[in-house]
Amino acid sequence: MTSPSPQPTQNTLVHCALDVWRRLGPTSRVVVLTGAGVAVVGLLSLLLSLSRWASVEVPAPGGNVREGVVGNPRFFNPLLATLPAERDITRLVFAGLTRLDASGEFVPDLAQEIARLPDDPTQYRVVLRENARFHDGTPLTSEDVVFTYRLAQDPAYAPTLAGRYSGIKLTAESERTIIFSFPQAAAHQALDLLRLGILPRHIWENTAPETFATHPANLKPVGAGPFVFTGLTRDESDNIAQVSLRSWRDAPRQLKISSLQFLFFPTHDLLEDALANGAIDTTANLPLSTFFSLPSRVQQRHTLYQRPTNRVFALFFNQNQEAALKDVRARRALDLLIDRRQLIENVLKSEAWATRGPLPPTEAFQPSTVNAEQRAQAERLLQEAGWGQGEDGMWRFGKDTSEGFAIVIRTGTQQPLPRVAEFIANQWSSAGIPTRVETFDTGALAAEVLRPRLYEVLLFGMVISTEGDLYPFWHSSQRNDPGVNVAQYANIKVDGALEKARSATSTRERQAALDTVVTTLLEEVPASFLFTPLFTYFARTDVQGIILPPVVSTPEDRFVQIDQWYRETDTLWKPVAALMGITR
Structure with missing residues (x-):
């Protein structure tokens, strides 16, 4: 029976290695050391890559x-703050019952739950978060909410906000529950009104209107x-x-x-x-x-961030003031002859996005430049709409093609409005449509142009609310002053869709109604939608x-x-x- 071979011990292996090392010549030792170094570096690199x-x-x-x-x-102070700073x-520093999220939707902030009452679509029950507190540790209750909104409704305390919040009624149902009653059943508008920053009643409750703006807490704010x-x-x-x-x-x-x-x-x-x-x-x-x-x-x-603002600028056609604009084909021809790419790049210096409709675009698109095919299409539309060319090659409306006819664009004096108006006037004039521009300062524009609706074409900007409410600008009830339906547009289908958008209880329902409005406006061309200015933010x-x-x-x-x-x-x-x- 053969005995098993003895296993080498650690000392034996070390002695063998040293013996082999002693027998190596200088060159061999360099090769071995180099190989070992390469192996170690490779192993470390592998471990680093894996990490x-x-x-x-x-x-x-x-x-x-x-x-x-x-x-x-x-x-x-959220009731007094007017400057961006x-x-x-x-x-x-302050928090409201709702806030905007990254998608632009309203979500609860101080509120834990917001529910529309089933028997009255204008009423909402708001339940505050459990253990909601101000920065000083004081509990934030429904009494603070009611107190803040009551101040916001009082012109003596909140002169710039009182009109916005005046129609709201609210009562504290319990320490954490408030019932809001809004003047109309506009879900998104209601959620927007719930963004008001809540003041701590224990700090402000004994403040008279005449000392409200000088209260020390305006410069040492306590919010939530x-x-x-x-x-x-x-x-x-x-x-x-x-x-x-x-x-x-x-x-x-x-x-x-x-x-x-x-x-x-x-x-x-x-x-x-x-x-x-x-x-x-x-x-x-x-x-x-x-x-x-x-x-x-x-x-x-630095990194550059850009998103569209809520302002949409357009040319509004007053069909009641100028007979040449009554035919949709004439308005469509004028729209076709506006080179929006040049407008964005050359006039606005890429600080705006072109827009396809009455709502701010959510993504940029490259507008096309006016080409020969569009010009020919515009000429056909003008002819079909009863326009004709005089001997000088200029287009005029009706049988009289003599000189003297011109489209007048009216706008304000604040840039970039005059530059934009002149650019469009030059484009139309170059296409053979006599056009001139008249500008007015802010007061004169409101008193002499907007209120009496004295304009043929108006270059004007719409400020679209956070919830995308187009009702003030396109509902037929808003055609006359003080309404801002400056195109004096009336369409029963659009009226119904605008009302439905306001009362919608879901984002999908509201968007479907707005889609109807936008599609109809693009078909009937009561305005040529031009651009939305960009908000630009720089950050390291x-x-x-x-x-x-x-x-x-x-x-x-x-x-x-x-x-x-x-x-x-x-x-x-x-x-x-x-x-x-x-x-x-």
């Missing part, structure tokens, strides 16, 4: 953001929003130069940014210098052209997570997803990140 492949960079708490704003804020702070006011500093002229905010640990939406600083500048030039010198991280107060004039090194360290590249809503109604809407902003990051293994619900 990178198996890990993910995720947002982490911490970091400060410095926001640059042009303006001189006076107070931080004031509204920015109040949006972050995502950020807590921590202080302000003033410059040598006693103007507010900086406001500091810190994230609220008890906020329903957990924040990643630790603090925000607002730096206020008296001029755009000083703001531009601050951006170039790295003194601020973000700003919404610089035009695109100014940013692109900065050195490339400054541009490269390391300030991440910024999400703007589809349409920016007010500049402070840039903060709707402030809880997603971050500046610091951590590295996690992918399985751990997946368990935590982190997809980035």
Whole structure:
């Protein structure tokens, strides 16, 4: 029977290795050491690659953001704030019952539940979040909500808001429940009205109207929003130069940014210098052209965010004032002859998007330039509409083709309106349609043009509400002053769709009604829809997570997803990140 071979011990292996090493010559030793080094480096590289492949960079708490704003804020109170600099702070320090989300829809904020009462579509029951509190720890109750809305309805306290909230009735049903009654059954309008920042009654309840604007709490605001006011500093002229905010640990939406600083500048030039010198991280107060004039090194360290605003500019045809515009074929011909690509690129310097209809576009599209086929189509339409060409080659309406006929575009004096009007007048004149422009300052435009409806073609901007309500601009009941149906448009089908959009209880129902309105307007051409100005926001590249809503109604809407902003990051293994619900 053969005995098993003895197993080599660790010492034996070491001695063997040393013996082999001693027998190697110098050259062989270099080869062995080089090979071992390459193997170690390769192994380390492999481990590093595996680590990178198996890990993910995720947002982490911490970091400060410095926001640059042009303006001189006076107070931080949602009932008094009118300047953008004031509204920015109040949006972050105060919270409403609802807020906008990243998709532009209204969602509960201080409210836990919002329900429309089945027996009355104008009434809503709002239940506050359990344990809702102000920054000072005081419970936020239905009495605070009722108190705030009552002040907002009083012109002595809220002169700029009283008209907006005057028709609302509300009662506190319990400590956490409020019944709202709105003047009309417009679901999205109601949810928008519930965005008003709630004031703490225990701080404001004994304040008289004459001392409301000078109350100390206007400069030391206490709200229930995502950020807590921590202080302000003033410059040598006693103007507010900086406001500091810190994230609220008890906020329903957990924040990643630790603090925000607002730096206020008296001029755009000083703001531009601050951006170039790295003194601020973000700003919404610089035009695109100014940013692109900065050195490339400054541009490269910033990210540009752009979304359409809620303003839609159009040419409105007054068929009651000019017989030549009564035929839809004539209006369609005029619309065809507007080169929107040149308008956007050359006149508006790409600071606007072309729009296909009365609502702000949610995505950019490249409008086509006017070509020979469109010009020929426009000429055919003019002929069919009863227009004719004179001996000078110019188009005029009716049998009289003599000189003297001209389309008149009326608009305001504030740019870019005169530039846009002149551009379109030149386009139409070049196509053989005599056109001239008349401009009016704001007061004269309202008194002499808009109210008496004295215009043939009006270049005018519609401010579309957050919920996309087109009723004020296109319902037949709004044709006369003080209504703003400036095209004096009347269509029973459109009236019905507008009413249905206002009373809709779901997004799908409202969108279907709006689609009917838009389709009909594009068919009947009571206006030529031109462009929507863009909201532009600049942020340093390391300030991440910024999400703007589809349409920016007010500049402070840039903060709707402030809880997603971050500046610091951590590295996690992918399985751990997946368990935590982190997809980035």
